[in-house]
Amino acid sequence: MKHQRTGDIYLRHIRYSFIIDFEQFLRKGPSLQSSNRLNNNGVMKHLSRLKKMMNLALDLEWVDKNPFARYKLKFHKHKSEFLEKHELELLKNAFVPEEGHRIVRDVFVFSCYTGLAYSDVKKLKQGNVMRGIDGRFWLFLERTKTNYPLRIPLLEEAMLILERYRDAPGKVKDALLPVFVNQKMNSYIKEVAKKIGIDKNLTFHSARHTFATTVTLSNGVPIATVSKLLGHTKITTTQIYARVLEDKISADMEGLRSVLRNNSESDSGFASGW
Template sequence: MMRTDQTFIISFFIRKKKNQPEIANLYTRITVNGRRLEISLKRTLPVEQWLPDACRVAGSSKEVIQLNSKIDQTRALLYKAFDELQREGQLVTSQLVKARYLGTDVKHKSLQDLINYHNTNMISVLKKGTLKNYYTTGHYLEDYLLTNYRTSEYFLKQINYEFILGFENFLRSKPKLHNNGVMKHMERFKKMMRLAGDLDWIEKNPTKRFKLRFDKVDMVYLTKLELEKIKNETFERPVLSINRDVFIFACYTGLTYSDVKALTKNHVHIGVDGNKWIYTRRSKTNTSVRIPILKEAQEILDYYKNHPKIDGTDKLLPVYSNQKINQYLREIAVKVKISKKLSFHAARHTFATTVTLANGVPIETVSKLLGHHKISTTLIYARVLDSKVSMDIDNLRKKLIG
């Protein structure tokens, strides 16, 4: 029930700087039931421009307009804080009004509260790699607060569009982060703020207005000639041969790194055609996929079935860490004189393009093998294949001649 027996007065005043008496700091004074408390507005102005009776700054310059706007905004927010506390039936004090105005009272959640809540409650929802990416975004947000705001505690109600743009610029200042990396962090920040909205921790979500701008990235895949070069190369270092073979296996199955790493003997079954198939689920989407094991992939499985690195386990292949295997793949690319920036994910692209689509496998089948929910996702691969276009046109020519 709203209390009506409480008085509330707001005034504004200036205080001269000791080392610059011609410049003053701007303050507001709130008085609740006769008890006063001052709040710095963190703004300065020339002493001669202050109009004490009007509580305004004299002049019409851009700076003066901004200062007077700050005064009006502060007055409105203080009244709002007071009214909220009254509606809650509290015996309002000047300290409570200040805390509500600054967002430091217990009703308001901080950005750190949101990061902690997300990371704690999403452990059973998100994959380990995805959660790790959120940890990194959270660390960047914490660094941003310390660097730009000199604090580790920042309230969600304080986050505005200026804060969001500042975070984007902060990320862009990191030498190892390119545009798409910046956008991925901004995307995760937007998702966390959407969670804050769902939890009713914020009234409005300012990140809704921020548009993600990803650069188009050329898809890296191996041509038939490049694939053969890697397959037939002899390496002196066994570690290169192992990682090459695991990569080639992925080129003939279309599986991602995490899916290949997770493969065990229990994933191999006899399919409808009497041949060996891999029955598994994509770690990223939990989509069920069934993949016939081609001869090239089976030869690799046979070769490594008794390898010391997996002996005594039910693992199918000796898979190194993602970071290590990508490091070895770059070394392999240099060795076989392939100028492409090779990573493990290029194997999945190679399966979709060179191994399947280029050999006439229908796009619907390729989509099913890749575990895509929408065929439009798979169509991306079809667009990059000039050889497939050429082959289809050749078939058309033959039909037209006939």
């Protein structure tokens, strides 16, 4: 299919048919950035930006109708990897001889115990560490993505990593940790995982999932608290991360069995007294 460049199009001239044609262009047209064409979610992100612009135009009364009224964005859900407890321990304690890989492993583990996204870890400065309400060290910052204020108590595992890199050579001035570009972080953590026998397609974002699932929720931290730590404005967003592990389900059901057993015994004793 041959595509021809056209001139500018006024917002008031955009129709539903234009959206359909634009979607097909994004799916089948020439690549915008590299030799690889956009995947479905990449296409939907571009359309989502156009939809926001059209919503604004409607609010400002620049257009009479929104052509997106009958168009539904269709994102594909992807399974995001996270580390289970034994995998996190394996990664944390593994001997990693290459310095660059070791740094990436440590920064990844730091995120596993703080829940911070890559962009937030990268911008951490000395001034972000303060004493919290309990007298212990906390991280005080705003999420890069949403400007939502974050207040995160630093667990011992995270504190140990900060101490390890307190005076690290080559670290950006005033930075808490040496953080490489995101592409290198993702590449190195995959290589480290493969070398130590973790058969998962990890990315740096997997650390955030690990914090939500393995470090907090599976250890009984309420989802409302986890939501605040992750910087979510809605608990429904946190539920995407809230994968309850099988051992947690087993432990909870064992507790339920104990309660039911005790209730049954109490009822039996009460009946026998009559």
